[in-house]
Amino acid sequence: MLGVGTVLNLYNGEISQVLGQAAQKKHVIWLQGGSDSGCTISILQAAHPDLIDAVIDFKLAADYWTTVMTPEEDPRYDFGWWSAGYRSEDTSNVPLINAVFGNAPVDALIVEGTVQTGTPKGGAPGEYCVLAEHEGRPVTMWEAAQKLYQKAAYTVAYGQCSAFGNIPSAKGNLTGSMSLVNSLKTANVYDSKKPVISIAGCPGHPDWMLLTLASVLQGFNPDLDELGRPRAFFNQFIHDGCPRRGYYDKGEFAVNYDDPQCLWKLGCRGPITVSHCAITRWNNGVGFCTQQGPMCWGCMHPNFPDSPAGGDPTQPVPGSFFNEIEAAPSLLGINVNTAALALAGGAAIGIAAHAVRRKGGRPPPEEHDVVEVERE
Amino acid sequence: MSAKIVIDPVTRIEGHMKIELEVEGNSVKTAKNTATMYRGFENIVQGRDPRDCAPILSAICGVCHTDHHLNSVRAVENASGALQYIDGYVNDKTDLPLNAALNRNIVQAANTLYSHAAHIFVLAGPDFKLYGLLDALSKSLVVNNYADLLKRVIIPAQQFMHQTITLLGGKTPHQRGAIPGGTPVRPDIAVIARTLERFRELRKITDIAAPVIWNFVTSRALVLASLGAGTGNFLSLGMQPDPTTSSGTSKMPYVFSRGVILNSSPQKLGAIEPFDPRNITENVDKSWYDQAGTQSVFDEAPPKPDMSKSGAYTWAKSPLYKGQSCEVGPLSRVLAAGIYQKLGEVIHGIVPEVPGLPLNPMGSVFDRTVARALELVALTGSDNTTKNLEVLGTPLNLSLVDVLTALGLKTEKYNGLAEKWILSLDPGAPAYAKINVPSDGEGVGLWEAPRGSLFHWIRIKGAKTDNYQVVAPTTWNVHPDGPLEKALVGTPIDKDAKDPALGNMYLRKVAWVVRSFDLCLACTVHAIDANGSEAVLEFP
Numbered sequence A: 001m002l003g004v005g006t007v008l009n010l011y012n013g014e015i016s017q018v019l020g021q022a023a024q025k026k027h028v029i030w031l032q033g034g035s036d037s038g039c040t041i042s043i044l045q046a047a048h049p050d051l052i053d054a055v056i057d058f059k060l061a062a063d064y065w066t067t068v069m070t071p072e073e074d075p076r077y078d079f080g081w082w083s084a085g086y087r088s089e090d091t092s093n094v095p096l097i098n099a100v101f102g103n104a105p106v107d108a109l110i111v112e113g114t115v116q117t118g119t120p121k122g123g124a125p126g127e128y129c130v131l132a133e134h135e136g137r138p139v140t141m142w143e144a145a146q147k148l149y150q151k152a153a154y155t156v157a158y159g160q161c162s163a164f165g166n167i168p169s170a171k172g173n174l175t176g177s178m179s180l181v182n183s184l185k186t187a188n189v190y191d192s193k194k195p196v197i198s199i200a201g202c203p204g205h206p207d208w209m210l211l212t213l214a215s216v217l218q219g220f221n222p223d224l225d226e227l228g229r230p231r232a233f234f235n236q237f238i239h240d241g242c243p244r245r246g247y248y249d250k251g252e253f254a255v256n257y258d259d260p261q262c263l264w265k266l267g268c269r270g271p272i273t274v275s276h277c278a279i280t281r282w283n284n285g286v287g288f289c290t291q292q293g294p295m296c297w298g299c300m301h302p303n304f305p306d307s308p309a310g311g312d313p314t315q316p317v318p319g320s321f322f323n324e325i326e327a328a329p330s331l332l333g334i335n336v337n338t339a340a341l342a343l344a345g346g347a348a349i350g351i352a353a354h355a356v357r358r359k360g361g362r363p364p365p366e367e368h369d370v371v372e373v374e375r376e
Numbered sequence B: 001m002s003a004k005i006v007i008d009p010v011t012r013i014e015g016h017m018k019i020e021l022e023v024e025g026n027s028v029k030t031a032k033n034t035a036t037m038y039r040g041f042e043n044i045v046q047g048r049d050p051r052d053c054a055p056i057l058s059a060i061c062g063v064c065h066t067d068h069h070l071n072s073v074r075a076v077e078n079a080s081g082a083l084q085y086i087d088g089y090v091n092d093k094t095d096l097p098l099n100a101a102l103n104r105n106i107v108q109a110a111n112t113l114y115s116h117a118a119h120i121f122v123l124a125g126p127d128f129k130l131y132g133l134l135d136a137l138s139k140s141l142v143v144n145n146y147a148d149l150l151k152r153v154i155i156p157a158q159q160f161m162h163q164t165i166t167l168l169g170g171k172t173p174h175q176r177g178a179i180p181g182g183t184p185v186r187p188d189i190a191v192i193a194r195t196l197e198r199f200r201e202l203r204k205i206t207d208i209a210a211p212v213i214w215n216f217v218t219s220r221a222l223v224l225a226s227l228g229a230g231t232g233n234f235l236s237l238g239m240q241p242d243p244t245t246s247s248g249t250s251k252m253p254y255v256f257s258r259g260v261i262l263n264s265s266p267q268k269l270g271a272i273e274p275f276d277p278r279n280i281t282e283n284v285d286k287s288w289y290d291q292a293g294t295q296s297v298f299d300e301a302p303p304k305p306d307m308s309k310s311g312a313y314t315w316a317k318s319p320l321y322k323g324q325s326c327e328v329g330p331l332s333r334v335l336a337a338g339i340y341q342k343l344g345e346v347i348h349g350i351v352p353e354v355p356g357l358p359l360n361p362m363g364s365v366f367d368r369t370v371a372r373a374l375e376l377v378a379l380t381g382s383d384n385t386t387k388n389l390e391v392l393g394t395p396l397n398l399s400l401v402d403v404l405t406a407l408g409l410k411t412e413k414y415n416g417l418a419e420k421w422i423l424s425l426d427p428g429a430p431a432y433a434k435i436n437v438p439s440d441g442e443g444v445g446l447w448e449a450p451r452g453s454l455f456h457w458i459r460i461k462g463a464k465t466d467n468y469q470v471v472a473p474t475t476w477n478v479h480p481d482g483p484l485e486k487a488l489v490g491t492p493i494d495k496d497a498k499d500p501a502l503g504n505m506y507l508r509k510v511a512w513v514v515r516s517f518d519l520c521l522a523c524t525v526h527a528i529d530a531n532g533s534e535a536v537l538e539f540p
């Protein structure tokens, strides 16, 4: 019996064997809440596997996926994006409505974007984001997300918004915007035995998403960390695999943003941000931020864009991305009272270890133990 | 007797969308579009370091994912004096290194190309049965069905462009290749070669697909030109500033010039006039915000959401230029630059029945579609010398290369605009120059995203963002009483109509009109008839 971690790690030919065993179509609903569609665009960039292989090999039936569904009658145009009978004049066949209120099967729910739980003046709770109209009333993202989470066998929060709240939930927002998990908790429907799987990142990496989706649709329970991220893709700091690491270890730091050295002093978040960016890289592996030039902005960090920006999250105005992280006085206090405690603690200790490393020139052996704190 | 059709959800660019049509007889009598999501970015950036606005505002749109980032950087550079709008907003002057100016042009080209390709193939394509591409391509590639077409043509085409943006910006969507002062990506030989290679790969695809699409669309020119007449006002903030003239970065003329066309009539396109940002205002009378009336975009206090306002039906505000509602997008760009009119003269010289371009001076499905395809080819270039282009089914005896050459977009030195910028990159030379962001000041970003004009404005106080204003392309096109609502009025709706090549025509013409604005609109349709009973229809 394979665990999903194993499946994900096996991906290299063998996974397709496992996946080839998929017998039945799997029904997927893709919801977009407070999103910018960037994750939908990102999934089109999937390379290993690409989206078409995923749909065919994994037998996905994307019953509702607004941006990419094809509305054609010609069978040459139909390859499984839509199996529900949209062409009928029967309301019960509207794929979204039928999934939320009707009997349509939902194997997996994918959520892109935040869930807005606030109440606009003159509106109803959640009415900052309305997905559709049903029986003459608006269906909010918040309502649809609750109903579908309870119905779906698996729920994946794809992208930073649904995983951690991201920019739409940042300080200053007026809409009660939050991550999927927090919105489910607010509505008292979250079941800790049915965790939301989080593919963090702005956008979420498409290859990680499709592999995770493939795994859960075949019935494997992913090996997740405390924040719901599959460990297969979130088990080291970006800094650990950065091509500029040699400069860091020598203590050579970029002065200008287009210099080739380590970008730490200019604000790089690689040392506190966990993901496989440096391994998978982006867009069919052509590169990633610190390889091409930009520093890591921490777009996968649970508190992006607020506290990883070197500021005190309790203050009204977060610090700048352009501040060196160590220069932020409150860094070690990030999020002490929040759910991200484990990670922030690990990150903070990681930073301390970095400080030690830079002074000593060589990495102290304990550092690896410290990194384990984050993993466990 | 009138009936009501509600299309909800409509997939959107920024904000979920609903369209309500009142139908009388066999055509649309009134149209109302509603943006059904509010996120409030202008509130989120307040109080932050001005340089931090770019990565935050980038998340306004994940489709035009490079442009909000880039234009926010430009607003900060303008506040710093490093970017100046000179000659009455006609040209730009920048203190940035040449490599930085070129990087931004290439990234803008790549983003525009991917977006146009996605629109032409994935979003609008199915409405036109993919322009007969399946048949055309099955002869040259292994393409038997839509899945093959996606896998071998459409997905690779847009991936090449995303890979290019990653090479020049770190990752994409949401590249990080622009910061105030330039770009952190210093181009080396490998990056230049890999970027060039990807544009040339895309060209192989567009060289095959573009003539097929062109001939399909121009064979239906008369029908498509009669659909979707907009406001007849066109606005472009300028695309592809050229840093390679003898003036270098101290005076960059725009290839797609910045300009405004107002007061066109169905017979005659209005005159091109220079743009001035002080003429932009915003009206919120029909929008869910607590203010009323029209005010300048500068120093507007960010409005508070309020759905209780009577008469309001959308989160979109109404941006206006000299009090008028303007269309933005590829058609506005090629019109403001005069490129489209020039193409019309070339065609008129060969096929006298074609009076010139635009076919409809108020804008139309035809003109928007052709303008988008023209930009696609202008940016990518072409190696296709087969004289296979037609208009109204009449051979033009012109190839894609002939068209580009006639428009001055292909010369001996370069092939298409993207290639021009890539070949001008200086390997290893700086791409960033330190600039000082003032602790007090204001700046404007004028830029074109694939779907049209993008306006950013920042006020900085005490080194913090004090006020910020964004006017996004879709807002220009979909606001109350705006171009899309106008364009829908009069659109034929015939439940029983069939087309021999296209099949069921019921809502197809509505779909053509809506999608001609590139709103990323997809499938499901709710229809509510006059008795209030609900029906569901595919779209179309």
Ligand code: SF4
Binding pocket: A238, A239, A240, A242, A243, A244, A245, A246, A248, A261, A262, A263, A264, A268, A269, A270, A271, A290, A295, A296
């Ligand atoms: S600090 Fe940033 S640039 Fe430097 S080695 Fe770490 S991840 Fe790379």
